[in-house]
Amino acid sequence: MDFNFDPRYLKSMMGKSVHLSTIDNKSHYGTLYVVDPVSYAFVLATSSEEDSKHTIRIYPYNSIKDCVEVTGLPLDNLITVNKVPPEEYNERKRKLIDWFVKNQLELHDDNGILKLNDYVLTIEPPYEAEQCFCDNIIVLDRIRTLIKNMPL
Known part of the structure; x- marks a missing residue:
């Protein structure tokens, strides 16, 4: 397997149009929706303009040979991101730090x-549970739960 499974690289590829090559020499095109941080399974979202069908396919890490960004393909609108405005970053960061201090972290x-x-x-x-990164799945799960339980 020649592909780079570096978490930061994979994160940078999410939401982009990609060409996914599998070990059975097949090519798959779509938007890389997410990569599971535990199993490294790739979730590829595709849409068909003819019949407006949307498809989600999961590819296990051991079947992936390569994944490269493709430019020039029309992006499908499957992915919607709930973004926090940049001016709210500092307020959210301060609240998160205070919440962690209250929980002795x-x-x-x-x-x-x-x-x-x-x-x-x-x-x-924007300092939400989805932006937590950790190699230890137990720590990651507990911290994400802590963030989700943070009072607004």
């Missing part, structure tokens, strides 16, 4: 990226 701000326990876990803007 200390976050460090490293140029806008919040880090826990010497880089074990990072939280990137």
Whole structure:
């Protein structure tokens, strides 16, 4: 398998039009919707302009040979992102830090990226549960739950 399974690289590919090559020498085109952080399964979203059908397919990591960004393809509108306006980042970051302190956890701000326990876990803007990254699935699950339970 020649493909780079680096989490930051995979994150940068999400939401982009991609060409996915599998080990059975088949090509698949679509929007990389998400990559499961545990199993590295790829979720590829496609749509057909003729009949307006949307398809979601899951590809296990061991079947993937390569995944490259494709430019010039029309992006489908399957992905909608609930974005926090940039002016709310600082307020949300402050509330998140306060919430962690109340739960006896200390976050460090490293140029806008919040880090826990010497880089074990990072939280990137807009500081929601989906922006948590950690190699330990148990820690990741607990921190995401903590963030989801944070009072507004």
